[in-house]
């Protein structure tokens with residue numbers, strides 16, 4: 001079970017890079033091309049988790065991505081800041097200019113695109129793990 | 136000074152992946168395309184350093200690559216097993232079937248392709264650092 | 271591959287061609303473009319996503335935001351998309367019920 | 381992009397077309413091919429690297445090994461390469477003095 005690990009600053013600039021490297025690793029691990037597309041989106045969603053926090057970027061811990069062929073298939077774990085708790089139950093508080101979907105949709109997407117998905121809160125951090133089958 | 140960090144098993148399979156991700160990061164950092172080609176070769180040479188050791192792959196520590204835009208340009212540091220000390224001064228001992236150049240040529244190449252190059256031995260490990268200017 | 275955006279008018283409709291990757295890094299550019307179009311009085315939009323190579327929920331959020339903006343002017347926002355990998359994320363998030371999605375631009379215009 | 385290898389004979393010469401990436405992962409494939417050609421009696425080789433996208437010192441080592449093999453049969457190994465980024469690494473390592481390098485296959489064959 002060989003795992004690679006990538007640690008990048010919490011900055012949208014790096015999201016494309018992470019997508020690229022995890023997609024390539026998925027291909028090497030034997031994930032078929034249409035599922036590689038699923039991996040790319042799932043990775044993007046996992047990295048976007050917490051991206052709506054207004055913490056200073058520089059002050060944030062880096063995002064950690066572990067990936068590689070595991071026993072269940074191609075496994076990815078993303079550890080980073082979790083999304084902020086909803087400020088209030090009133091939906092109207094969300095600024096419509098922000099154009100964001102319900103952040104929970106990110107989990108719906110990861111779940112819909114992968115074969116196995118779990119998440120774990122750890123204080124301010126969240127660990128998202130998903131698996132896509134290999135041929 | 137934003138640095139990303141990639142840790143991969145010491146396995147030739149991962150070399151292409153590392154090249155890909157560091158090259159993409161170099162592009163993002165503003166390294167011109169012809170120098171990105173230099174970065175790719177320099178990274179490959181730094182990773183190949185120590186690849187002629189016959190240690191069990193699984194028993195080796197992972198290779199650590201740090202990269203990003205630093206003060207002097209796009210900086211890359213590779214930390215991994217260093218090449219073995221030459222067994223003897225007698226050149227004929229080298230098995231010609233191995234088809235290897237003098238391992239020191241790797242350093243010559245990195246030096247010739249980059250703007251700044253340094254290396255540091257640390258027990259069994261070696262830290263290679265190079266910088267390529269950005270526009 | 272970055273994001274490129276180009277618009278043109280076809281009768282009363284404005285077609286926005288989106289090509290490349292719409293992600294957390296590039297989505298602000300798409301948002302600005304939609305805001306600009308609406309503030310310039312383009313209320314009936316077709317977003318042609320035929321050349322989109324990547325779209326995630328950040329991009330979906332921007333499209334939903336665009337839809338809200340045109341609707342506040344009694345306008346419309348329809349999509350052109352025939353790529354299964356992108357249609358899939360509209361389906362998973364339930365947005366196929368929110369956006370009219372067409373296979374081709376011709377179909378969207380007619 | 382992986383490595384692909386194809387050979388054909390042109391008169392007394394054998395041309396090996398190398399396309400793709402020659403690195404620490406793929407170089408063993410090139411080494412095997414050269415060993416196979418020499419043991420099949422191909423002693424005059426032209427390695428056409430026009431379609432090589434990446435080459436590092438591991439690849440150089442394999443080419444030097446091939447040169448040693450053909451020389452032990454009084455043969456030759458010449459290269460075709462017109463890409464500056466690849467010629468550069470032959471220059472830096474001093475191997476331009478070891479290999480005859482041609483711009484085109486026609487030049488190498490004549």
Ligand SMILES: Nc1ncnc2c1ncn2[C@@H]1O[C@H](COP(=O)(O)OP(=O)(O)O)[C@@H](O)[C@H]1O
Pocket residue numbers: 101102105334337338363364365367368
């Ligand atoms: N699956 C969904 N994911 C995210 N937002 C949604 C979803 N479905 C509806 N919405 C939100 O609800 C808004 C209105 O949705 P829609 O069904 O088009 O309106 P209505 O129900 O008022 O006709 C959309 O602009 C969007 O913000």
Ligand SMILES: Nc1ncnc2c1ncn2[C@@H]1O[C@H](COP(=O)(O)OP(=O)(O)O)[C@@H](O)[C@H]1O
Pocket residue numbers: 236237240444447448473474475477478479
């Ligand atoms: N710059 C170099 N880098 C690595 N090996 C070299 C270099 N120059 C020469 N050699 C080695 O020396 C061998 C013979 O080199 P060459 O100059 O062609 O032979 P000679 O000097 O016997 O004519 C080559 O096969 C190669 O192994």
